[in-house]
Amino acid sequence: MGLKTFIEGWPVYRQLTGTDPLGRGAAAQSARSATLTARTETADSMARSVCPYCAVGCGQRVFVKDGQVTQIEGDPDSPISRGRLCPKGSASKNLVTSPLRETTVRYRRPYATEWEDLDLETAMDMIADRVIAARDETWEDTDDQGRVLNRTLGFASLGGATLDNEENYVIKKLFTALGALQIENQARI
């Protein structure tokens, strides 16, 4: 390494002579970081999304490469958030890629002390049977004065408020058609 290169490699020199007198940008960059590329540049695709935590509704850009989420950033175009995310929004890549995420159906038999596996299709079929049975066992056509009730109080639901509008819509529609009333949401709590 020549003396000139050595001196130019020295951040203080670059800070004093270059365009970055405060030493917060180019002057402070190491040789290693100069060779790095941002994950956002090499991503295969980017989806425009919204933070799933609080109701501020910060815009997110979700970057995907090789079928994996590689980065989630604030959307600078958003008039709500102007590109910012708080600690939770910033951790949402960590949320969707968390090693603790469950990705298979788990089943606990009555009186069991452990989980077992179950395939999704069987689980769906079992749940459908249980809904139909609970409904049949608890169905109320009318009250004791003969007024229409047309309902079941045999099963209930409590939903979180990270459900999409479209999801809430089909949940309410299906449950109402089944005559189920006890559908509740975090919005009550």
Next chain:
Amino acid sequence: MAEAHPVGFQWVMEAKGRGAKVFHVDPRFTRTSALADTYLPIRAGSDIALLGGIVRYILENELDFREYVLAYTNAATIVSDEFVDTEDLDGLFSGYDPRTHTYNERSWQYVGQEETTGYRAADRERDTAAGLRHESHGIPVGGQVRRDETLQHPRCVYQILKRHYSRYTPEMVERVCGIPHEKFLELARAWTENSGRERTGVLIYSVGWTQHTVGVQYIRTGAIIQLLLGNMGRPGGGVLALRGHASIQGSTDIPTLFNLLPGYLPMPNCHNHATFTDWVDSIRHPGQKGFWANARAFGASLLKAYWGDAATPENDFCYDYLPRMTGDHGTYQTVLNMIDGKVKGYFLLGQNPAVGSAHGKAQRLGMANLDWLVVRDLFMIESATFWKNSPEVETGEIVPEECRTEVFFIPAASHVEKEGTFTQTQRLLQWREKALDPPGDARSELWFFYHLGRIIRQKLAASDKPRDRAVRDLKWDYPTHGDLAEPSAEAVLKEINGYEVATGRPLSAFTEAKDDGSTAIGCWIYTGVYADGVNQAARRKSRHEQDWVAAEWGWAWPANRRILYNRASADPEGRPWSERKQYVWWDADKGEWTGYDVPDFEKKKPPTYRPPEGATGVQGLAGDDAFIMQGDGKGWLYVPSGLQDGPMPTHYEPAESPMRNPLYGQQANPTRKVYDNPINSVNPSPPQPHSDVFPYVFTVSRLTEHHTAGGMSRTVPRLAELQPEMFVEVSPELAGELGLAHLGWAHLISGRAAIEARVLVTDRLTPLRLDGRVIHQVWLPYHFGREGIVTGDSVNDLFGITLDPNVLIQESKVGTCDIRPGRRPTGPALLELVDDYRRRAEMTGGRPPIVTTDASEREVG
């Protein structure tokens, strides 16, 4: 706000940078306080006393924005001479029935309208949280009212308000809230000085206001102030609810709530909604002013969206398929029913009541007594594993080998693995694009419910039971795509928006809704989100390319309007109140309303329009009736109808309080919802004996680094690392009194449970000196539970279940407890500790005394 809605708080800082003064009122000094100009510590549960003090300050000093108040509020309206105020009844209003603990509203009406309220079963309305349906529109009152424009009539709303708040003096505020009166006056001055023609002030709240037995009345008091100061419907004004979850607003608009159908249409009840016409008339109230008069079209269009071809005008659009309510079917009643063995199955959809709901033990014992439970979540949460490792397994109250609940855990897709809309806190819908497929068996809720419905319909296809017709006739034909057969969220959004049945053309506005079956609309207030066949919620025009209202980013209901009631941003003649605050105004040359936002008024109705005699509905609204969803077109300082607990907010103590109410003999909200169930006893409060067994006030809230019950944060390594442990914040004075060591342990005991936490001794909490005594408050985060990377006891275990009577939200922002140094006992010894407290406090279950004054007997007798 800086803690729980950090990125929203940037706008407060922006305003501060431009000269706004920021006040923060909170029991605990937080990150918000650190950035505010003035911080006011307050006793949890006393906000109505503080706000009532501001109302008094405005009225006594005549600081209201008089032109606005006269034109746009009901200040001049004259109230029935049957009305008797809390001033004369020791904290009760006229009409109280001590047997049912409810009010008859007759005497609260505007004069001459006493008869029009008709029959109303207040206890049933409380049970069904009937007030909630007013979220999108006003409460019925007749359109024609008697007014005194001089505001001098002793029974005009202005004078009634003045008298009602006369005892909320700065000294009283200090006695009730613990806020020194100089600090109070500083707030009152700043608020009033910053309101008027040239300036507006904004009020921001969150669940610190809603989770009380008087939660609705907290917000009402805020609304009174903002109306008196002319801060509603104007830029930089308003009462802003900061909602806590990505689409909690959407979950109310398109409700998964027992008492509502989409767009705030009420779920029918068996008593007075026997026919389609009964139901519709109960919503539209013939004779009333305003837009709600079209309810028949909204109701018919919803049923058409549900039952498609089967729904015809001849069969009242299958109205008879709708289930009927008979009372309280809310989440807390349902949990108590589970404990009593009346409920067989339960779905939990991204929700963790074992940690997040009040009275954790009741939640878990309820789940342990089901036939089956379906949990859909990203992570293994406490509500899925209550049979394995809950506190009740430790104490022996739940024995896995004896617990019969069958549990299905079905993994859920995350927000990036599905597409759809969230409605954020400003009623703004934003579409999320899907980034990738969910892993393994994980699926969206849309997938789960569409396919569950499909399978159930298949199984019932050949059924001839009458009850199955509603399922078989259901319009359930959403197109699916991809390997997973994911239903199209856009197709659902289009149905929500509504379409013309014959052509499938998406509707552009809810004014196109028809009552003859020719339109189908899933949620009428969302009509327009798919106008012209374009997903308007997906609009992402950069903020750099549009003005500050940013009308082309997402889509806000209704009609993409960003500020509701914005007609009030102009004066009665339609001119902006000031150049600085101009927003929407009347363009006389063009003969229409115009401005930066979509005007919240009929576009062509001039300010001078006066309705013909007897006109109702939209026609009945005058050109200066800015509050177009209200039955009289006015913003309500006084609420003649529709609230369970009175026409004006009144300070009551929380259901659990160490203090006697300094304002009235009536201690707590006399209409609060209580449950008679042995599991749900309430800690005693004055005038009951033994309130000293639980001498400390505790309150709970969020940390920036965690989210609600922790299911989306204790499971995320980065966030878990930032806030790794359950703790309790105590003042140095209290720590000294109790012998608590910083970073040591303490345990807190209520009549329901005992929990432990690490001690953080900090002057973020201040002992309050009020009414001749010292009240100590402690604060805890409510995010912790047994699962995830970081664990701890759940503070919601300490709370009992007592609810606001209007909306059935629980009081979980304030309770009483005892605090001891060291860790709590474990196993059966833990139960013994709690039992010992219950014995000492003589808590035998059942309901506490509701009426604590004899004034009602005076009136009734």
